[in-house]
Amino acid sequence: MCNDPNQKQANSGVRNLASWLATWQQELVFYQIDSEGNLTYVSPSVEPMLGRSPDSMLGKSAREFFHLDHSMQSLIEDLSDQRATLSGERPRLCVAERTNGEIVYLGIREHKQRDALGRSVGREGMAYDITEHVNAELSLRESEMRYRRLVEGLGGDYVIYTHDPSGRLTYVSPSVKSVLGHAAEEAIGLNWRRFVGEQSSGIEEIERLKAEAVGGQGFHQFSVETLHADGSKRLLEVQERALYSEDGEFISMEGIAKDITEISRTADELRRLKEKLEERVADRTRELQLKNEQLRESEARYRHVVEDQSEFIVRLSSDLTYSFANEAYCRYFDRSREELLGQSFLPTVHEDDRARLEAEIRLLSPARPISTVEHRVKRPDGSVGWTHWSNRAIFGNEGRIEEFQSVGRDITDLKLAADTIRKKEAHLAHVSRLATMGELVAGIAHEVHQPLHAAKTFAEAARRNLEAGLPEGISTAIDCTKEISEAINRTAKIIRHLRAFTTAKPVQFEQLDVNEVVQESAEIIAYETRRARVTVRFNLTAEMLPVQGDRVQLEQACINLLMNAYEAMAETPLDRREVVVSTFCNGEVVRISFQDAGCGVDPKDRDRMFDAFYSTKPNGMGMGLSLCKSIAESHSGEVYSQQNEGPGMTMTFVMPCSQSYSKKSLS
Structure with a gap:
């Protein structure tokens, strides 16, 4: 065992170096190429890099694996390797493919191999994977191209620019031509102050913000007046961002300016319009306040008028419930307004008249919003009274009834x-x-x-x-x-x-045939017809003409009109004494005409001939034609006279035909 500290440190250094070399050899591919360009050696690290074994590559051309003529080669030739190389030289870049078809970008460093005589016998080199680096570079290039296309194509109201710390413009987008009238190449190299001017609005604020940028304030925005090439002023809205070096030194400014001249003018105009509108609104508000005050006074006067009216005034909702009733109406039914509001109007109407009233209401429309109706009502004391109403329906936008406004009176x-x-x-x-x-x-x-x-x-x-x-x-x-x-x-x-x-009896309406009534009337006075030596010619409809009427009254009217015609022909020659009795129906009304050939009537007497007790005959009572008028009106009709083109007059009695005939004629 070695106890020498220096020896231990040396051994540790050797182990670290060996570990580093092993890692380096795994990341790098070493190869040798003979003079024919064929691979004579490839390190095992090629397998994890390209997915190929060294044996599969030996003896084959290096260009088969390192594609210097690949279509992607031209895109990466100008990319510089940011990594340091052993010799400090810029590496070659090439394209390779893995066995699965994936593209791999490689950095290559080679040097020539020479024999003892100095002759070139091949090359040896190493390759390393720079795919991530190249992809990042290419992505950056693509992003820059998109940005440049955006900037170069930017038109309208925007200008993008950069300038150095002194204010000298280093880039200006072509859109400056449409904004300030200067070409981009003319503006580059000039100081931005050239386009602003010393007296321009906002220049002091800009200088302050520029000073803040030098001091580290990176982003700011402002508005400034600039000079157009034609001498006019343009208002620009500017956003700028300062760029700094790694040590924090201000090195450049980039910004985007938008022409807001028209927007500002519009805003100023809108501001003026707003101020003017506010003045008008204030004036209008004062007018409305005055009108409202007058309206309140008018409403008070109107309420007094409504409350003091002897006529009934009510408002009804679409479901016929009360929403208002004046004092006269409340007194009539002996009910308070509070008792009536929200209650239905129909219970006050006599049971026999409700269906008719509801039918009349259903006929109301936007084209016919007003109706007049009479109906019976039940009085608080149990008696039955009669009321007359003028009703107006108020319609909404969709054509539905929203309210009824009615004015009525007692007509008992x-x-x-x-x-x-x-x-x-x-x-x-x-x-x-x-x-x-x-x-x-x-x-x-x-x-x-x-x-x-x-x-x-x-x-x-x-x-x-x-x-x-x-x-x-x-x-x-x-x-x-x-x-x-x-x-x-x-x-x-x-x-x-x-x-x-001749019997006196109450009026009794029944279904009658007009033709039958006319013929029976002529039979009653047949003797007078012969005595007056008059010929009666009937021109009656082939079918029966049903009407609702009182037989006796209608016969009396026909007799009076026939006798009137006979008397009118007293001086007429015998051969011309003829009365033509005609009937006609158009589906709505029946007409009975009595045409004589008599002396006619003086125009000055025609307007009075149906007046009671007025007669042009010496012994006349003046009741015959007056009774005809009363009978016609009681049958919802009329009677009128017309002068014939020849001698004599025609008296016409008109009354409604019955519904059965109307429906038959319409079908």
Whole structure:
């Protein structure tokens, strides 16, 4: 055992050196190439580097494994090896391939082998793997190229630049031409202060920031005015980053500048507009405050008006619940506003009128938002009243009803008065019919006398035949009794018509055929027609014309219009005394026309001819046409006159046809 410390240290050094050499030999591939370029030796370390055994490479050309003419060779020729070499020389770079096809970049150092006479007999060298280094270099180069393409292609409002500590520009992107009007090559080498000027806005701030950069403040940003080649000013927004050496010395500045001239102008304009807008908003706010104050005063006045109104004013939600009711409405139903709000409007409506009211509401639309309706209501004391309403539906953007605004009033007294008037009119109509019958009594007696006289004649004939006792007399007597029966039936029919026409009874609407009513009316005054020596020609529709009406009233109107036509033709030659009675229906209304060939009416009297007690006849009462007007209005119709193109006038009675006919005509 060696106890000499120096010997131990020497042995340890030898072991460390041996370990280092072993590691070095594993990282390096040593080889020898003869004068023909074939490998004569390859160290075992080639196997982990290229995946090849030394024996598989011996005797083969070195170019087969070290591809100096590979396509990637041109990309790495200008890369320098950053590692130190034994001789300090720059190594050669080449491309090799592993057995799996992967590319390996190698650094190579070679020197010639010579024999004893100094002749070259080959080369020997070593190769080491620099793949990671080369890939990093290539990646950096690619990144630099992308950055350069970005910078060189940068246009519009941005300029990228670098300058040294003195301010001399060392690089300027080509986009400086569009921003400041100078070519990049003209700007490089000039001091950046050349483009700013001593009086430019922001120059003092820039100098301060530059001083901070020298002192170690690496990043800063600022805005500065610059001079364009045309002499105009441009406002640039600048961001800069200082670069320092390893010992902390400021060596360069790189930055990017954006032209914000237009943005600044726009911002200034927006600022001015904002200030102007704020002034207008302030003025408008004051106006609105004044308007709101006036509106509050107006609302207070409006509320007083609404509350003091005798009419009912209510607002209803789309579901017909109260959202407002004025004091008059609350008093009418003896309810407080709080009791009504949120409650349904329908319970106040009489049960028999609710369906009609709801149907009217369903007809409201944006094109027809207003309706007028009358219906009965249940009063707090149990009585039934009548109300008249004007309703307006308020529609939203989607066309749905959002609210109803309604104004109404109590019309119970008006309804009672109208009922009284109708009763008086009915009584007057009855009196008028009696008066008409009084005028027609001679004709009526004649009409009744004729069938009675015929019955008497046939009765005498039957008696004589029976007294004769002959067989054929019995047959003749039987025929006579048939004629007697028909005569009695005609008499009974006339009496029924007269009794129905003259009996005072309530108005009763029923389904009627207009053509039948017209013909029966003509039959009642058949004697007057013959006495007036008038020909009545009927031009009636082939089909029946159903209407809802009171038979007696409609017959009275037809008789009055026929009698009016007869009287108008009193001076007309006999051969022209003709009345044409026509009926027509268009699916909505029925028209009954009475066209005469009489004397007509003076234009100054035409507007008054339907007035009560107005007559142009010496002995006229002025009630006939007035009653026709009242009857037409009670049947939701009208009566009017027209002057014929020839002699005479045409009176037309109009009333709605029944729904059954309307539906049939539409189908």
